[in-house]
Amino acid sequence: xxxxxxxxxxxxxxxxxxxxxxxxxxxxxxxxxxxxxxxxxxxxxxxxxxxxxxxxxxxxxxxxxxxxxxxxxxxxxxxxxxxxxxxxxxxxxxxxxxxxxxxxxxxxxxxxxxxxxxxxxxxxxxxxxxxxxxxxxxxxxxxxxxxxxxxxxxxxxxxxxxxxxxxxxxxxxxxxxxxxxxxxxxxxxxxxxxxxxxxxxxxxxxxxxxxxxxxxxxxxxxxxxxxxxxxxxxxxxxxxxxxxxxxxxxxxxxxxxxxxxxxxxxxxxxxxxxxxxxxxxx
Amino acid sequence: xxxxxxxxxxxxxxxxxxxxxxxxxxxxxxxxxxxxxxxxxxxxxxxxxxxxxxxxxxxxxxxxxxxxxxxxxxxxxxxxxxxxxxxxxxxxxxxxxxxxxxxxxxxxxxxxxxxxxxxxxxxxxxxxxxxxxxxxxxxxxxxxxxxxxxxxxxxxxxxxxxxxxxxxxxxxxxxxxxxxxxxxxxxxxxxxxxxxxxxxxxxxxxxxxxxxxxxxxxxxxxxxxxxxxxxxxxxxxxxxxxxxxxxxxxxxxxxxxxxxxxxxxxxxxxxxxxxxxxxxxxxxxxxxxxxxxxxxxxxxxxxxxxxxxx
Numbered sequence: 001x002x003x004x005x006x007x008x009x010x011x012x013x014x015x016x017x018x019x020x021x022x023x024x025x026x027x028x029x030x031x032x033x034x035x036x037x038x039x040x041x042x043x044x045x046x047x048x049x050x051x052x053x054x055x056x057x058x059x060x061x062x063x064x065x066x067x068x069x070x071x072x073x074x075x076x077x078x079x080x081x082x083x084x085x086x087x088x089x090x091x092x093x094x095x096x097x098x099x100x101x102x103x104x105x106x107x108x109x110x111x112x113x114x115x116x117x118x119x120x121x122x123x124x125x126x127x128x129x130x131x132x133x134x135x136x137x138x139x140x141x142x143x144x145x146x147x148x149x150x151x152x153x154x155x156x157x158x159x160x161x162x163x164x165x166x167x168x169x170x171x172x173x174x175x176x177x178x179x180x181x182x183x184x185x186x187x188x189x190x191x192x193x194x195x196x197x198x199x200x201x202x203x204x205x206x207x208x209x210x211x212x213x214x215x216x217x218x219x220x221x222x223x224x225x226x227x228x229x230x231x232x233x234x235x236x237x238x239x240x241x242x243x244x245x246x247x248x249x250x251x252x253x254x255x256x257x258x259x260x261x262x263x264x265x266x267x268x269x270x271x272x273x274x275x276x277x278x279x280x281x282x
Numbered sequence: 283x284x285x286x287x288x289x290x291x292x293x294x295x296x297x298x299x300x301x302x303x304x305x306x307x308x309x310x311x312x313x314x315x316x317x318x319x320x321x322x323x324x325x326x327x328x329x330x331x332x333x334x335x336x337x338x339x340x341x342x343x344x345x346x347x348x349x350x351x352x353x354x355x356x357x358x359x360x361x362x363x364x365x366x367x368x369x370x371x372x373x374x375x376x377x378x379x380x381x382x383x384x385x386x387x388x389x390x391x392x393x394x395x396x397x398x399x400x401x402x403x404x405x406x407x408x409x410x411x412x413x414x415x416x417x418x419x420x421x422x423x424x425x426x427x428x429x430x431x432x433x434x435x436x437x438x439x440x441x442x443x444x445x446x447x448x449x450x451x452x453x454x455x456x457x458x459x460x461x462x463x464x465x466x467x468x469x470x471x472x473x474x475x476x477x478x479x480x481x482x483x484x485x486x487x488x489x490x491x492x493x494x495x496x497x498x499x500x501x502x503x504x505x506x507x508x509x510x511x512x513x514x515x516x517x518x519x520x521x522x523x524x525x526x527x528x529x530x531x532x533x534x535x536x537x538x539x540x541x542x543x544x545x546x547x548x549x550x551x552x553x554x555x556x557x558x559x560x561x562x563x564x565x566x567x568x569x570x571x572x573x574x575x576x577x578x579x580x581x582x583x584x585x586x587x588x589x590x591x592x
Contacts, residue, residue, distance in 0.1 A: 002478065002486050002504045006395045018397055025406055031425040031464075032410070034432045038424070051430035098315035101308035111590065113312065115583055120323040122521055122579045126549040126568040130333060130340075130561050131326035133554075154322030157315050186307035215414035217528045222554065233416045237532075240420075247424070258417040265412045269405060276469070277476035277511075 099164025
């Protein structure tokens with residue numbers, strides 16, 4: 001193990017390390033802690049310029065109540081879910097099939113198709129922006145959640161296919177050969193042999209894509225406007241203009257907007273990290 | 283080879299589908315993904331290239347103007363001090379963003395211990411990456427705020443400041459990059475933590491016996507084994523740097539006086555904001571950004587191709 005495990009060091013080093021850990025963490029998360037503190041202060045503290053002394057009262061319920069019952073925030077949150085969940089399902093389904101095809105079959109175009117998916121995944125959004133916006137307008141899907149979902153599925157398919165294909169390549173190929181000898185059809189091989197083995201990959205990708213899509217801002221601004229279809233990342237700017245200079249509410253709103261992917265991460269940590277670090281070890 | 287696995291005798295008496303299943307099946311599996319990808323990703327790239335030769339407001343007739351948009355960019359005839367400022371800022375982003383890689387490695391080394399509660403520490407250090415960039419942008423805007431921001435409070439303790447990070451033309455880009463480095467460092471950290479987990483303990487022991495310690499151990503024994511992690515960290519950091527849009531849009535809106543623009547933001551501003559709907563001009567900016575990105579994409583694909591050949 002590198003660096004030298006702390007247990008093998010002198011006790012003084014160990015004590016220093018353990019004392020230093022929480023301090024480092026606080027320093028690292030300082031900007032976030034500040035916002036969390038803001039979100040439980042009463043508005044009066046800001047008008048009195050009492051920014052960093054003790055809050056004059058704890059208004060946690062009051063502030064978050066405002067966010068949930070007196071703004072469009074619940075609407076935006078719902079939109080975010082209605083955009084994120086179908087995208088996850090769609091992108092994972094498409095890429096499981098595409099990854100299966102690219103991982104199992106040998107044919108000439110294989111590597112080129114694979115590279116197309118990988119390369120597409122890296123292109124700057126701006127080169128897609130105008131044509132995709134036009135396409136969405138032409139389909140009559142501008143400012144709808146469906147329009148956003150369709151684009152997200154298409155774009156995420158690039159990354160997901162890369163992931164799925166590499167995962168399937170690592171599966172024991174003998175299983176598929178054995179099934180073929182038995183005369184099992186290709187579709188059934190996919191459905192009954194490969195898919196069950198792909199559960200870890202499916203879980204990892206789902207969590208990852210959930211976070212990516214939830215946090216998308218650019219496409220939300222390009223393809224939607226207004227509370228009927230905008231997700232929370234775009235909605236928060238409208239929220240902030242509704243509560244201009246009311247930092248306690250803006251802080252509470254930001255925390256609410258950030259929470260679902262955070263919850264997802266803590267609940268599914270193992271899968272999340274497995275997805276993120278695929279390929280980081282050989 | 284897959285073909286060899288098929289029983290040879292089965293071919294003639296079966297139907298067309300059964301005979302050709304092996305060759306046709308991949309295309310059925312691929313069809314939906316290719317269709318979606320072609321319509322939303324591949325064609326639009328070519329459409330943007332084409333559009334960059336036109337003048338178009340998004341509604342009326344598009345007028346063919348050849349390379350005029352590119353000339354306008356090159357000589358900055360339309361927007362003074364926009365294109366080259368953006369280009370310069372993109373470069374600054376690219377270079378400084380790479381700091382996330384050593385910073386992530388540093389934190390990973392710091393956290394690669396087995397004391398009680400270390401797992402929770404690792405997750406909490408990773409935390410910034412999970413939050414949306416929009417929230418990161420807001421958080422840092424308030425952190426930098428000249429009236430109540432914690433930054434100036436902390437600077438005050440050591441007798442420095444106050445600074446108005448986002449109001450100063452010369453500081454603003456660095457302020458935004460610092461905000462971007464926060465989640466990016468967390469990302470690199472998690473890549474390296476996973477990589478460190480897989481480092482071969484025998485090689486470390488062998489290195490110790492040879493008297494390697496500290497830096498020398500890190501450089502000669504550990505880092506070579508972390509190469510896959512470094513490669514991925516490099517890819518995601520470069521892409522992240524060139525994609526920087528959310529933070530700039532939230533924190534500064536390109537200001538003050540356009541001094542924090544990058545190409546990605548400038549393009550959006552030109553094509554889809556109150557500054558007007560100059561779609562062709564925007565497409566030309568996007569093409570420039572795309573060509574910059576293409577150098578890196580080509581390099582990444584080439585590296586992957588070499589891996590595949592092994």
